[in-house]
Amino acid sequence: MRFANFRAGQQITAGPYLVGEEEILAFARQYDPQWFHTDAAAAAQGPFEGLIASGWHTCAIAMRLAVEGALRGSESYASPGISGIRWPHPVRPGDALSLVATVLEVRRSRSGLGVLRWQWQLFNQRGTEVLDLESTSLFRLPVQDANPGRCASS
Template sequence: MRHYGDITVGETEEYGAYEVTKDEIIEFGRKYDPQPFHTDEEAARNSYFGELVASGWHTASICMRLSVEMKQREGHEPENNLAGAGVDELRWHEPVKPGDVLRIRREVVDKRPVESETAGGYIDARIEGINQNDDVVISYVGKSLHGKR
């Protein structure tokens, strides 16, 4: 298990190959972001995007899934992540479309210790969601509290 003290600023990893489907774009859109360009192919063709696109919140959710999977995959030492502490600098750069395959790049950009019996400190990591064309589609700084040994 990797603890706060084991994580260094500058660490970078890439992981993932998540294919986004038309059906899940529509399902997520209907449930959480019911704008026509997320829920209706015909209406989407007449929108700014010209086609069906995923909600930015859907894209963020996929990146969260990939982040968790990255930390749990075989051969990767899991981190002692106690809790999420927020997100800063959230930006959607490019629309995500059906058939896009997303991966994430994570770089640790800051660490701050805390005085606690169990927590070592906060880790800030820049997350970029990248599609199959190497376009950054989303970026943000995820903040999390990590345990100590």
């Protein structure tokens, strides 16, 4: 999607993305090697009663779905960050995750960048929320006004 296509209140969906056990293990071994992410036998005896994906893996899946559903082919080039990240329920092997991204704000900064603030929520195949975060994306946009006496609104 192009920046001009985003509107406050808009919902964008993407997915599902099927999460496999080997993917969970590989990601966790590389980036979050805690036992409940890397050892299925030990995890079965733990508080989650089975292997779960790293929250960071869950965020990476959300990023992929955001690109597939909205950012691919756009002017998006960076993000200053996320806020309010929560993992209300674990992701398990075999889960099919879908993204619901709700546009909260669309504006042009004084410097001419497009600024998109949106909420990303991931849900599994049962409709259970597994991720909730707010992200800001920046977009490089063409100059709207060549008149140096005017300043774009922020």
